[in-house]
Amino acid sequence: MPFFALTCHPSTPCAAVRHVQVDALRNDNELWLRYSLEGDIAALRLPESGPPRRDDGLWRHTCFEAFLKCRPGAADYREFNFAPSGAWAVYHFDAYREGIAVVELEPPAIVVLRGRRLLELDVRVKLDGLALNDADSRLGLSAVIEDNAGGLSYWACAHAPGKPDFHHPGSFICPLA
Secondary structure: EEEEEEEEEOOOOOOOEEEEEEEEEOOOOOOEEEEEEEEHHEOOOOOOOOOOOOOOOOHOOOOEEEEEEOOOOOOOEEEEOOOOEEEEEEEEEEEEEEEOOOOOOOOEEEEEOOOOOOEEEEEEEEEEOEEEEEEEOEEEEEEEEEEEEOOEEEEEOOOOOOOOOOOOOHHEEEOOO
């Protein structure tokens, strides 16, 4: 399973987090993601785990994200949000931050493992109805991490210039294996 290291946006440091990486694999019509966060887990604000449920606004707190562009040159993409609580959301955008619509799908399988120095989120989500091209489909992988003081840090494989922006077209750099 290929893995991708996330880096913290320089304007949002977080001393509690040492390393974040995402293992990503596509198997037929499923996307498997494993988000691994190493650091002082007790210094992070994490919601209690619960059953999977659809919820909006997950990016306001600790949330792991994947952005999927199925076709190069096309403006549309999907945003997937997964929280350590088991909450999730999926959105379709017609273009960069435009034309947002909620995507209804089978709830993703989310398993959360918490330790003193490690938080892992294993996610399996069905990609039914998406026309994916193995050679051209791209992911933008990212995370929002909240510390106990309420500060947010933004982690991604690639950051656009300026403020944190996971939707930026330059963020979609990870091949969909």
